[in-house]
Amino acid sequence: QLTLAVLYPPPCRSCPCSLPHGLETSFTRLMRHLLSATSSLDLCVFAFSNQKHRAAATAEWGVAVSILTNKNYVFISGFQIGALRRAGAVLLFSSLPAYVHHKFCVVDSQLVIASSLNWTITAFQSNRENVLVTEEPDLVRCFIQEFEQLWEAYDPSRYLSMCISCHDCPRIFRGQNKGTRWHSR
C-alpha cells in the first residue's frame, strides 16, 4: 500500500512505514533516481522484498518495469508478485543453481544504479551499504548487455522446452501453479 509515498509529493503524513519522511536521505535520493524514469526501469536484484519502495509502481505512470530476480526469493515476505504484476511489471525468475547476485537497476537505458544493496527493508534500514549511480555510457552499456543476456537466458520458453524434453523438471510447473506467469518482454 505504501509504494513510493516516501518521495512522491506531497509527503504522505499518514504513511505508517518507519522510514524518514520529508527528509533528504540516501533512500530518498535512490528513490528520486528511480522515479526519474520516463520509459523503462530494468531491475536485476538478488532479493527484492521491500514493499515500501517497490519500483513497479512506476509502471502505473507508463514506465515499462522489468524485474529479474531469483526464484528462491519470490515467496519471501514482502515480495508481492501479485501487486507487482498488477502494477504492470514484467518479472522473470532465475531458476538455475547459480544465483543472480546482482543488485543493479538501469533507468531509461541511460543511468545505472549499482550497489551492494539487496532491495529489502533490512538492507535499507539496518545495513551499511554503498550505491553507485552513473551515466557513463560504457558502464551503462555493460549493464544493459548483462540484463539482456540474463533476460534471454532465463526466458521460460527455454525451461519449458527443457521440461518437455526431459520430463523431470517440475519446478517451472510448480511456479505456474502458484500463479507465476511468464511474459515476453
Next chain:
Amino acid sequence: QLTLAVLYPPPCRSCPCSLPHGLETSFTRLMRHLLSATSSLDLCVFAFSNQKHRAAATAEWGVAVSILTNKNYVFISGFQIGALRRAGAVLLFSSLPAYVHHKFCVVDSQLVIASSLNWTITAFQSNRENVLVTEEPDLVRCFIQEFEQLWEAYDPSRYLSMCISCHDCPRIFRGQNKGTRWHSR
C-alpha cells in the same frame, strides 16, 4: 596454500584449484587490480572465505592490508584468520546487529573496486555478479571515508569500554577466547 598463484607468474601448473589458469578472466583481472597495490589494500567485505585469492598475501611483499568484515562470518570455512594474520593483515570485525554489507576494496587510496560480489569461492565460480573499478577521485574519496568511519566505529576499544560498563556483552570476550586479537591500524 594457493593464495595468489592464479595470477602470479609463472602460473602454478600444479595448483589444484578449479579456477582457470593462464587465461584472461574476470577473476584474473580483479586479481591484477589487487596485486597492483604498492602501499595499501583496504577491504570491506560482508563475507570473506576465498583462500584462493586471499589478498592478505600481498602483505608479504610490503603492502599494508586492512580487512573489515562481519564477525558472524569469521569462522566460516576458508576464512583463515590465522593465515591472514600471519601474512601481516590487520583485521577488524563488526559485531553490532547491523551488517556491514559492503563488498569494496580501496587500492593504494586511489582505486576502488566495488561490486555485488562477496569474496567467496561460490561467488567467483557460480554466481552472476558485477564488479566496478574506478579511479574517479570523488568516488574514491567516498569509499575511503566510509572505510575510515567504519574502522573507527568498530575499534574494539569502544566495545571493550562498553563491556566494562555494562557487564552484559560477552561477545567480544568469546572472540578473544577463540584467538581473535585486536590491532590498531
